[in-house]
Amino acid sequence: MRDVDATGPAPASEALTAPEHVRTTRVGVLRRQLQQFLAFASLIALILFFSIADDNFLTWSNITGILLSTAVIGILALGTTFVIVSGGIELSLGTGMTLAAVMTGVFLTNLGWPLLLGVVAGILSGAAMGLINGLNIAVLRIPPFIATLAMMLIAQGLALVISGTAPIYFTDVPGFTDISQGELIPGVDLPNAVLILFALTALGAIVLRKSLLGRYAFAIGSNEEAADISGIDVRRWKILIYTLSGVFMGIAGVVLAARLNSAQPALGLGYELQAIAAVVIGGTSLQGGKGSIVGTLIGALIVGTVTNGLRIMSIPQEWQTVIIGLVILVAVYTDNLRRGRDG
């Protein structure tokens, strides 16, 4: 054994680990990049299939139709990716979005606030619900499933109460529908709702990968206890994560209201499952610790594309449901195979 009194740093010959592991890791990085690329595979396959099956599928106007129909669920899914990466779950997405839309209606139509202020306030009401979820989960230690289930019911009821169980229209709010339906990029026929989805994807990807919040979401989802004893303020970050998801919920509410030109108080139940499904199909694990924003977008697009394709083909609706179920199974199974092969 080495003598304690020996000087100098530990010589390299007594390295703590053998060097061949470094090699394995580099190969791992390459593989991961390949995976990112391959994740599109199911989506591409679906697009190809429908393009061949129906002439009306691959038109610009139908593509924007798919993107537009993915926008709301997509935005919800982006936000909840953070929650799921951190090992949580968020069931109040759908009705929370509806309540945010109703609040936007209250601010803009009932109270007549200026557009920007009303929209921001609407988004903040989404954030407020997220904050309450976060507090219930992190401070009162109510399991996320229960806390957000309760919020789902509360938001559902409040949306009806606040709106007086009638839709709130934005007819008197000039410019509001442009938030979803306008086309910001001149010459390109792409509705703003789609641009918002893409912009939020880019933003979300950066936040998840590069920000402290994203990093800590992974840490908490990976091993909450370890994160805690590493000195991370788990409580505070959980609250922030749910609040962020609430912000996305608020944005989805505004985009939805702008698309429908109204806040429909009875909408939204069931959207949470669709959003969570998009996240999971996109490769994020419900166990937490693993996930990607781009994956979530792809997951949402897979569902949007199948739904649209089957509708374009006029498949009877009862069969559509069956087929979507099967496609989800196959998509995730092949994804598993691919991952299994690589790792």
Add this chain to the structure above:
Amino acid sequence: MRDVDATGPAPASEALTAPEHVRTTRVGVLRRQLQQFLAFASLIALILFFSIADDNFLTWSNITGILLSTAVIGILALGTTFVIVSGGIELSLGTGMTLAAVMTGVFLTNLGWPLLLGVVAGILSGAAMGLINGLNIAVLRIPPFIATLAMMLIAQGLALVISGTAPIYFTDVPGFTDISQGELIPGVDLPNAVLILFALTALGAIVLRKSLLGRYAFAIGSNEEAADISGIDVRRWKILIYTLSGVFMGIAGVVLAARLNSAQPALGLGYELQAIAAVVIGGTSLQGGKGSIVGTLIGALIVGTVTNGLRIMSIPQEWQTVIIGLVILVAVYTDNLRRGRDG
């Protein structure tokens, strides 16, 4: 002081027999029993509250009404407790139940099978869906959320396809509605659906606590990898667990059909969340490894009681939703407090 070479009883009995430890353990057992009892606390509190608030609440007919309205969700929740204890999730509960009801209709009404055979076949069709879930999860390694989400969609579609999108009535099947509506115990005004719920609770509690399947569900839910390395055939037991949940799904389908005297093909979506909520309110952890059947029954009864009580009190429906959300929060929070205190 002991010696390694010494033979005879190992001295570790010190730890076991040291008086203070034993005392603590007895106290622990006592506490646990007290907890079982206290778990009723929220339920009792609710019942008391509603009894005082409304004269029509504590009538025999309303009590059986509550039990009857809890029966279907309760049966689903019992079955899925096994899945959740094993660390899984089951989203196809609602529509799977519907498909089982439709199949029962096909067997009994369309094909004219004898009552018992048709009912058993209906239950087995539930089991078959559970089996497929189990195979997808255990053999193809598709995450439970996705596998059962897909099954949820497939069952939803198939129920419509098979029924021809119209309800199947059991008017020509004598005795069928007695399965739910009859009263087996003479003189006691308690519908069979309620008796079935109680019988399944008793059975389920024994299976979860005492059978190999139940034990292995706990083992798999606690640490699947360790269960595997311990020589537990994780695949096989998972398949059985989902199949068992499918059997409960089938029974729920038959009970529902007998209650409605019809198989309603469009029903069921959303029941899965209610059932899972009952399980979680009953103290079973979505992380797996913890849970109890009696807790699940109590969880289901809590939701059933609040819903009924608010209806009896004629609270406006939009507020009912809000209040149920709040009650769930409070019930789980106080339950947490209680557990927290006990360690």
Add this chain to the structure above:
Amino acid sequence: MGQRQLTCAVTSLPSGSSDLLTVKSTSLGQPPPRTGRAVNAQLVRVDGVSKTFPGVRALSDVSLTLDAGEVHALVGENGAGKSTLMKILAGIHHQDEGTVAIDGRVVEIDSPTAAQDLGISIIHQELSLMPDLTIAENIFIGRERRRGFGLFVDDADLNRRARELFDHLGIALDPRAKVGSLLVAQQQVVEIAKALSFDARIIIMDEPTAALTESETHALFGLIGDLKRHGTGIIYISHRLEELAAVADRITVLRDGACVGTLAARDADLRQVVSMMVGRQLRGQTRPPSLPGDLPTVLEVRGLSTKSLLKDVSFSLRRGEILGFAGLMGAGRTEVARAICGADRTDGGEIFLSGRRVRVSSPADAARLGIGYLSEDRKRFGLMLDQDVAFNIVASDLRRHVNAAGLVRDDQVRQTARRYVETLSIRTPSIRQRTKHLSGGNQQKVVIAKWLARDCEVLIFDEPTRGIDVGAKEEIYSLLRTLADEGKAIIMISSELPEVLRMADRIAVMCEGRLTAVLDNADADQETIMTHATKLVPGGGVAA
């Protein structure tokens, strides 16, 4: 200096570390000690600390001091309270009674961050890393350099710092690799690097070498030497008592949550330490008696290969024999075990049980065939931490505890559990205690009990004595021997060569996925084994 306040009664001996150490080199990149304070000042003083968990008095009236530049070893049986005391210093638990003073000032350490702020860092006994994060992210979690209004992580900086740290420590790991993809030993190294990265003045090492082989242990001692010269105080916990002579300045012994005494390491005699720990003398080490040559072969492995590592591993195992597996970290010993018990897919090879070819495609198959595997990673593959001791002990043998109706007989379960709690001296308040709340070594014993209860013909023990105290080790050794004498065939994988030499009838040595030698105990010594473990012997694997 400060040891005067020691309240430990029995054998308080003068400290051996009162030499002034002046900092000259800063090769570790550590800041020089804060000015204005003597380097050999008393860093930590623990006074009369007690801690009770439900049903367990983990610490009672413990006192301890740590000087700058000192390595203070803490030893004691499993469950003696070592980790609990350290967790109090690290801000994870809080003491019920007593005080902790840092730099002579009484402090409340109420969170891990508070501990970090006081300059305390800890290598946890139970690995506490986040498997989905990279090595660099794990090491600097909570201490990332931020960019962009403090919202974003500077990943380039993170990786650079990690690489610098690794260069200093001589660690050859890619900081960008996911921790979840590392071997246990590599994770242990990451834990060590993480603790050292704090530039802490007080470093707690809770069994840092439990998962390491000798060369890494050696390197760690080198690092400890450097740290000491920089005035860092180290509390060092280990069950490998022979290490103490090499690193420790003082040794404090805990028993049943109380201090038994403190000795100067240079005056200490190992046997004395052991007897303070366990209250008795241990038998000296011996080699196993040679076995008769005509024992029937129970397990035969031919040409075992896996895609990732193993190449053509062949050996046989005889009834009543203990076959030791030695090798460096990553040599493939665990992989051989996992392949045999069906936990990993193999790429080729055949397994024969008593001459009959068997297919093992899952651990369940293996268990059915009478092969049991005790994993080296008890937390991940061994225990159901949320379940109680009894549940874990019968987990693999539950089938034999059911009645005719197929229902579990809990009275029998309790009986079995009690029996093994006694046989293995598992220190637990009751068999209904959750294994999560047991000390590390007692958790290990529970895993061992699980396989003893199953009664397999072939038992593969992967690092069975990891984290187990000397006394219990002896018990496990004699237990293994008894099992062998009863006719079981045993494979014992161990990174402690003395242990292998002491226990194994034959010793299989692995290097880079190949079996390089199978030696009879009589022909083996540490040097021969190391030769075979570090270079491939021409001609490849040796059939046994």
Add this chain to the structure above:
Amino acid sequence: GGDDDGGGESTDGGDGGGDRPQIALVSKGFQHQFWQAVREGAEQAAEEFDVEVTFEGPDSESEVAQQIDMLQAAIDRGPDALGFAALDSQAATPLIEEAASRDIPVIAFDSGVESDVPLTTAATDNTAAAALAAEHMVELIGGEGQVALVVHDQTSVTGVERRDGFVEYIEENAPDVEIVDIQYGGGDHLESTNLATAIIQGNPELDGIYGANEGSAIGVVNAVNELGMAGELVVVGFDSGQAQIDAIRSGVMAGAITQNPVGIGYETVRAAVQALDGEELPETIDTGYFWYDANNIDDAEIQAVLYE
């Protein structure tokens, strides 16, 4: 929507013990505007006749079991009279009979209940109303071409009747009109919008599209607007609500069928009051349905049955 005066405190009266008679209405829906208009009519009548009305309904028209639970609770509450819009009348038979055995008069509304128990039925004929929509559709597309349907529900009585009434009319009276697609959007505005978009994309030759309830019709309007096809497609709707009224005024929607939901609610409560007073009731109370378009939307008769 009508503000509720919080019926909580006044229920302890139970069986006729209270000051005002209790009339419990269990409808087929709650959140949708149509049902809110029914509730409004019921509350108007409640005020007029000085009775207490409660109104509840399941989350969607497929929730037969939820409706049964609501009906059970409503009966257990001990109301003086019961109004019931059955999602599935067979499923409700035992409870309807239980109400009868407790001497609670039952009034059916919106659609009939196959039982002798209800004293009368206040409803519109959905099949005939849908046929009227089809008649206008055929006329508006010039007697030939392709049409598609966006329906709210595949299994519920209203969904089926509004689909079949439309389809059957076309099959019988317009051989040159082809029905190319029928899809179901659950009455969800967003879902129906996405659905209608896909139908229009998938059928470039489409001439007309029919939305079978408010959410479905608005979905079609949204899709047509988003695709910039206003005026190119004939859109025919069902029910009213501000968005449909606006769409008709702006020309995006050619016209729609409206029932008289306010009237349904009103007549139901009035019939209940009459039953409590021991008056004779007619077998059915036809509340009527109307075609409305840009020409007649401001007529007093139409304005009376529209709701926003």
